[in-house]
Amino acid sequence: MKAVINFGHGPMNKGYDPGAIGATGLQEATETREVGAKVVQKLKANGWEVLAIQDGDLEDITNQANTFKPDAFLSIHTNSFVPEAHGIETYALAPGGTGEKIAREIQKELVTTTGLTDRGVKFANYWVLRKTIGYPAVLTEIAFISNPSEEALMKQDSWDDKVASAICRGFSRALNVTYKEGESDVLDVAVLLFTKEDYWSGADVAAKEGNCAVFVRYADRSVPKDAMSAKKLVVIGGATTGHPNEVLLSGKTKYDTAQAVAKYLG
Numbered sequence: 001m002k003a004v005i006n007f008g009h010g011p012m013n014k015g016y017d018p019g020a021i022g023a024t025g026l027q028e029a030t031e032t033r034e035v036g037a038k039v040v041q042k043l044k045a046n047g048w049e050v051l052a053i054q055d056g057d058l059e060d061i062t063n064q065a066n067t068f069k070p071d072a073f074l075s076i077h078t079n080s081f082v083p084e085a086h087g088i089e090t091y092a093l094a095p096g097g098t099g100e101k102i103a104r105e106i107q108k109e110l111v112t113t114t115g116l117t118d119r120g121v122k123f124a125n126y127w128v129l130r131k132t133i134g135y136p137a138v139l140t141e142i143a144f145i146s147n148p149s150e151e152a153l154m155k156q157d158s159w160d161d162k163v164a165s166a167i168c169r170g171f172s173r174a175l176n177v178t179y180k181e182g183e184s185d186v187l188d189v190a191v192l193l194f195t196k197e198d199y200w201s202g203a204d205v206a207a208k209e210g211n212c213a214v215f216v217r218y219a220d221r222s223v224p225k226d227a228m229s230a231k232k233l234v235v236i237g238g239a240t241t242g243h244p245n246e247v248l249l250s251g252k253t254k255y256d257t258a259q260a261v262a263k264y265l266g
């Protein structure tokens with residue numbers, strides 16, 4: 001099965017279209033990319049061939065989609081209106097047919113998963129619904145970026161992940177394709193080095209932790225995201241990362257650090 005997943009708004013032939021912007025500055029184009037990338041990854045893990053498109057020029061989107069000839073097309077957006085407006089709505093071009101079916105299944109999954117207000121399935125003559133020729137196309141508005149509490153949800157990676165899974169379940173069910181949630185890519189444990197000079201002590205600690213992944217802090221001492229999201233983080237050298245389940249093996253000097261590591265290795 002082939003799908004086109006369009007992350008609403010983004011780079012244009014001239015300039016950049018951020019889409020709607022939330023009260024704290026979150027851009028629609030950022031949120032649609034974050035959710036969209038997760039949708040793409042989940043569909044690919046289920047055997048889909050996926051073309052991901054983020055393009056602020058609508059004509060470019062539908063030209064690429066029509067060339068790709070997918071089984072279905074999905075455009076992901078965030079809604080925007082007055083701060084009080086809230087909830088989820090999903091669009092198809094017209095009632096009847098697979099487009100409406102996909103819209104209904106996605107809408108149902110999104111509402112059940114997020115608990116947000118069900119604004120229903122709607123029909124509209126949008127460009128990406130009308131110029132996508134020969135296959136069903138839907139557009140979903142996952143929530144209102146103009147609503148402060150819904151914008152706050154959009155800033156949570158875990159919420160984006162739930163939304164992406166809900167979209168994939170609805171999308172797949174409407175097209176009679178089984179969908180399985182993949183293994184989470186969160187690491188059980190990771191080792192974080194201060195610099196790559198700490199590699200040898202890091203390798204010993206990683207071996208003790210069942211050959212877990214080893215990360216090195218960035219030049220500005222910040223921590224790679226996958227290390228920070230691990231369930232347990234063993235930090236060798238440098239300051240605390242603030243990780244909730246951190247083992248900090250750090251001394252004032254590199255000799256103190258080496259001693260802390262030796263003690264940990266036992």
Ligand SMILES: [Zn+2]
Pocket residue numbers: 008009019020028077078
């Ligand atoms: Zn939009």
